[in-house]
Amino acid sequence: xxxxxxxxxxxxxxxxxxxxxxxxxxxxxxxxxxxxxxxxxxxxxxxxxxxxxxxxxxxxxxxxxxxxxxxxxxxxxxxxxxxxxxxxxxxxxxxxxxxxxxxxxxxxxxxxxxxxxxxxxxxxxxxxxxxxxxxxxxxxxxxxxxxxxxxxxxxxxxxxxxxxxxxxxxxxxxxxxxxxxxxxxxxxxxxxxxxxxxxxxxxxxxxxxxxxxxxxxxxxxxxxxxxxxxxxxxxxxxxxxxxxxxxxxxxxxxxxxx
Amino acid sequence: xxxxxxxxxxxxxxxxxxxxxxxxxxxxxxxxxxxxxxxxxxxxxxxxxxxxxxxxxxxxxxxxxxxxxxxxxxxxxxxxxxxxxxxxxxxxxxxxxxxxxxxxxxxxxxxxxxxxxxxxxxxxxxxxxxxxxxxxxxxxxxxxxxxxxxxxxxxxxxxxxxxxxxxxxxxxxxxxxxxxxxxxxxxxxxxxxxxxxxxxxxxxxxxxxxxxxxxxxxxxxxxxxxxxxxxxxxxxxxxxxxxxxxxxxxxxxxxxxxxxxxxxxxxxxxxxxxxxxxxxxxx
Numbered sequence: 001x002x003x004x005x006x007x008x009x010x011x012x013x014x015x016x017x018x019x020x021x022x023x024x025x026x027x028x029x030x031x032x033x034x035x036x037x038x039x040x041x042x043x044x045x046x047x048x049x050x051x052x053x054x055x056x057x058x059x060x061x062x063x064x065x066x067x068x069x070x071x072x073x074x075x076x077x078x079x080x081x082x083x084x085x086x087x088x089x090x091x092x093x094x095x096x097x098x099x100x101x102x103x104x105x106x107x108x109x110x111x112x113x114x115x116x117x118x119x120x121x122x123x124x125x126x127x128x129x130x131x132x133x134x135x136x137x138x139x140x141x142x143x144x145x146x147x148x149x150x151x152x153x154x155x156x157x158x159x160x161x162x163x164x165x166x167x168x169x170x171x172x173x174x175x176x177x178x179x180x181x182x183x184x185x186x187x188x189x190x191x192x193x194x195x196x197x198x199x200x201x202x203x204x205x206x207x208x209x210x211x212x213x214x215x216x217x218x219x220x221x222x223x224x225x226x227x228x229x230x231x232x233x234x235x236x237x238x239x240x241x242x243x244x245x246x247x248x249x250x251x252x253x254x255x256x257x258x
Numbered sequence: 259x260x261x262x263x264x265x266x267x268x269x270x271x272x273x274x275x276x277x278x279x280x281x282x283x284x285x286x287x288x289x290x291x292x293x294x295x296x297x298x299x300x301x302x303x304x305x306x307x308x309x310x311x312x313x314x315x316x317x318x319x320x321x322x323x324x325x326x327x328x329x330x331x332x333x334x335x336x337x338x339x340x341x342x343x344x345x346x347x348x349x350x351x352x353x354x355x356x357x358x359x360x361x362x363x364x365x366x367x368x369x370x371x372x373x374x375x376x377x378x379x380x381x382x383x384x385x386x387x388x389x390x391x392x393x394x395x396x397x398x399x400x401x402x403x404x405x406x407x408x409x410x411x412x413x414x415x416x417x418x419x420x421x422x423x424x425x426x427x428x429x430x431x432x433x434x435x436x437x438x439x440x441x442x443x444x445x446x447x448x449x450x451x452x453x454x455x456x457x458x459x460x461x462x463x464x465x466x467x468x469x470x471x472x473x474x475x476x477x478x479x480x481x482x483x484x485x486x487x488x489x490x491x492x493x494x495x496x497x498x499x500x501x502x503x504x505x506x507x508x509x510x511x512x513x514x515x516x517x518x519x520x521x522x523x524x525x526x527x528x529x530x531x532x533x534x535x536x537x538x539x540x541x
Contacts, residue, residue, distance in 0.1 A: 082340075099343035100343035103343065
């Protein structure tokens, strides 16, 4: 009888201690893993990796595990479905889906990845124009023009700087319509644009987006109202391009890039 | 179906949000309407203190699971994102709101500023979407209560007032505020229409500025409502307990000290319903 009682007490004490330890352990665990900061943390590659991981987590979370109420579960499910739909839709080039996903990436970088005025320059060196690549300069240019002219941005740049002229480039026998890296650098210098932090982050977000879900370097170009790569109206650009000549995007060709 | 906007011209505390919370909660209990409360204020947590915030659940979630991979797009911020990308539909609004009484009352909290980070640009982006959000919500809910920023300087405030079916103008129980309302009513086109109800928050029955005296002074017969100061209500409004309180004091005795508060809130509700019916008849 006594042995039974002692055994019960021992078992109960053991179970109690195990429970206490597991609760204490859980309390000690850091709930949200903070972003480990080193030299490479704020590079475009690391940021893209983070965005991919987070969006993957958000879309794959099992909502039944969280123990939500019926109504809350229904709403969360719908929101998750919306996000999934947007992530799928943006790969087909849907402009609204793209906007939505870009807004999400913007929030993730700002609120979770703690991107700020100082560390954003590690991704794209906005403060030192000499370190900017042609792609960086073009991205900044197109973003700033897009703010003002929306989908007419590229047309405006081409018109303003008279870029739609036949040019001979080295190694080519035929003249062609091409916008070279030098031209973009010249325009960038002439424009003397002042970017706010939100502008800078938007440029970074676009760069991450175009490699993650978009159409790489032509992602922004194809949204514009231009002929050739555009999925939009071609009316505006018919006057700029002559169909008998080769139209080329110098920026898109690695051989022309610096 | 109907947008009811609570607004005040003064930056002083007029009890606007508290009046809105009381009227909307009471209406949700007394009438079978599907309603939504939208707050357009910047970093104001009065409504969260009334009905319970979203942060509480998040903390609980963090305790329950190690890696709370919850969606980032909650509340008004998430909805503004949907609106910015032209993905918002009347049905999507309910996914971002918080339920107070199922199928009756829901709430969409206003923008919460984050510490150590500039928020003005983000708020401006969201503010520009309030009109869209209210318009869409109006298609899905029977009634949309809007807790609007004070003053008339902001164009968005004017636009929201313009699209409102009923405007509840909140004033303090002071003569200068009542005079100010009178002047505004005569000078401002937005407030000279027939869809205005004057509301006095934190009302004191023993003051000489009683409903009778004010209505005589302003020449308004019936479009005045009052929300008296009530200890229980103001306590509940700081303890996230308003929804429960209204269920408890719903049928109080006439001798109960809260009876007057309940009666006045019910009257304020009826005035809004009556006003809406009156406006519908005219149309």
